[in-house]
Amino acid sequence: MDENTIICRCEDLTLADIREIIKKGFLNPQEIKRLTRCGMGPCQGSTCRELLLREVASAAGKSVGELEMTTFRPPTKPIKAKSILMGVDNNEN
Amino acid sequence: MLKPEIAIVGGGPAGLSAALSAVRQGAEVMLLDRDPSLGGQLVKQTHMFFGSKKEYAAIRGIDIPGKLISALEDEGKGRFKPLLNTAVLGYYDDGVILADKEEEAMLIKPQKIVIATGAAEKMLPFPGNDLPGVYGAGAVQTLMNVYGIKPGNRVLMVGAGNIGLIVSYQLRQAGVEVAAIIEGASRIGGYLVHATKVRRAGIPILTSHTIKEAYGKQKVEGALICNLDENWCAIPGSDKDMKVDVICLAVGLTPQTELLWQAGCQQKYLPELGGYVPLRNEKMQTSLSSVYVAGDVACIEEAGSAMVEGKIAGLFAAADLGYDEKVEERFLAYSQELEELRAGPTGAKIREGLARLNGGV
Numbered sequence: 001m002d003e004n005t006i007i008c009r010c011e012d013l014t015l016a017d018i019r020e021i022i023k024k025g026f027l028n029p030q031e032i033k034r035l036t037r038c039g040m041g042p043c044q045g046s047t048c049r050e051l052l053l054r055e056v057a058s059a060a061g062k063s064v065g066e067l068e069m070t071t072f073r074p075p076t077k078p079i080k081a082k083s084i085l086m087g088v089d090n091n092e093n
Numbered sequence: 094m095l096k097p098e099i100a101i102v103g104g105g106p107a108g109l110s111a112a113l114s115a116v117r118q119g120a121e122v123m124l125l126d127r128d129p130s131l132g133g134q135l136v137k138q139t140h141m142f143f144g145s146k147k148e149y150a151a152i153r154g155i156d157i158p159g160k161l162i163s164a165l166e167d168e169g170k171g172r173f174k175p176l177l178n179t180a181v182l183g184y185y186d187d188g189v190i191l192a193d194k195e196e197e198a199m200l201i202k203p204q205k206i207v208i209a210t211g212a213a214e215k216m217l218p219f220p221g222n223d224l225p226g227v228y229g230a231g232a233v234q235t236l237m238n239v240y241g242i243k244p245g246n247r248v249l250m251v252g253a254g255n256i257g258l259i260v261s262y263q264l265r266q267a268g269v270e271v272a273a274i275i276e277g278a279s280r281i282g283g284y285l286v287h288a289t290k291v292r293r294a295g296i297p298i299l300t301s302h303t304i305k306e307a308y309g310k311q312k313v314e315g316a317l318i319c320n321l322d323e324n325w326c327a328i329p330g331s332d333k334d335m336k337v338d339v340i341c342l343a344v345g346l347t348p349q350t351e352l353l354w355q356a357g358c359q360q361k362y363l364p365e366l367g368g369y370v371p372l373r374n375e376k377m378q379t380s381l382s383s384v385y386v387a388g389d390v391a392c393i394e395e396a397g398s399a400m401v402e403g404k405i406a407g408l409f410a411a412a413d414l415g416y417d418e419k420v421e422e423r424f425l426a427y428s429q430e431l432e433e434l435r436a437g438p439t440g441a442k443i444r445e446g447l448a449r450l451n452g453g454v
């Protein structure tokens with residue numbers, strides 16, 4: 001497949017970018033995420049996570065289920081600072 | 094902090110059924126949904142449903158939420174609290190969830206929680222897949238059937254599963270030309286009844302075909318498709334150029350399990366169920382005893398089985414709080430219903446996936 005294919009739209013990462021980091025020896029999706037920001041944009045990986053996992057799996061000769069999954073942290077999607085400020089009074093106790 | 098007995102995340106078919114089942118037991122339910130109205134993906138399902146009579150077969154999807162909501166308002170008077178425009182964004186170690194309701198954050202600590210967050214559409218990697226005009230098929234269905242917006246004039250549909258077939262037909266009903274439906278596999282994945290309807294409407298279905306690239310300057314102007322051999326490799330010289338302004342991806346759904354990961358529920362990767370799915374027992378309870386699941390987040394299936402799973406999850410979320418009237422009798426009825434829905438050849442993949450999932454509990 002054409003290596004200019006976009007894998008992570010939010011962070012503008014191509015297949016070539018992912019393959020390059022794999023070539024350096026990184027075969028852990030969580031490490032690749034931290035190094036490239038793949039999956040750390042506004043959609044929080046909902047578009048690219050599976051594509052990344054499949055690419056790593058095929059390079060590592062493993063199935064997707066055998067890879068270490070990336071970490072999921074709140075919030076699952078972008079939230080405005082205003083929301084948090086407005087919510088302060090609601091959440092005492 | 095709000096402290097409902099049961100919080101349900103997601104007001105689609107599974108979440109609504111879970112809510113109704115729990116209020117019928119006598120529990121107090123808070124139902125959170127990010128959208129301005131309840132119903133989840135049912136709000137755009139203008140076609141009639143198959144499946145079980147009890148789960149609204151032969152009724153249009155769009156007509157189901159209203160029935161469930163009026164039952165909830167009636168039977169759950171004072172105990173049913175829907176929170177709309179409310180996105181749940183986090184699950185913390187102490188069982189507190191973070192929600193954002195119209196730009197006001199709130200923390201909620203329910204005694205039991207049912208996660209019914211549904212699924213997201215899968216993406217396909219190909220050059221040009223980031224061009225405007227490349228959509229998920231579900232997104233196109235929302236644009237057309239909820240907002241009345243025509244997505245374009247000529248569509249290439251990628252994927253001949255039920256979603257690809259149904260959305261193609263609905264595009265046609267909306268006056269949009271569907272150039273072709275292409276499918277990588279050598280056979281159509283969706284029900285024959287949908288496929289024949291699409292074929293009768295003059296839309297070609299090309300099996301063993303895939304998309305090679307989308308092209309266009311500012312937006313999609315066309316796509317190159319090609320033939321695949323039995324090993325899913327492109328056959329040289331088989332390229333065809335399709336002039337289309339919309340490319341719809343109907344290449345499968347994946348469970349939206351973010352909250353389950355945050356909660357630390359154990360999961361297993363089973364492609365036949367859509368990807369990572371939570372381990373759960375027959376009560377639809379996850380490895381975390383206060384967290385239940387129902388619907389597509391638990392396994393990609395249909396609205397009918399999502400509703401029955403919702404009934405089971407809601408029943409036990411309530412029963413585990415002490416609202417256990419007739420729980421065994423009701424559980425038996427719901428599990429039989431689920432078994433019937435999964436019987437037959439179309440349920441084989443689900444049955445095998447669930448057996449593998451349970452083998453790992």
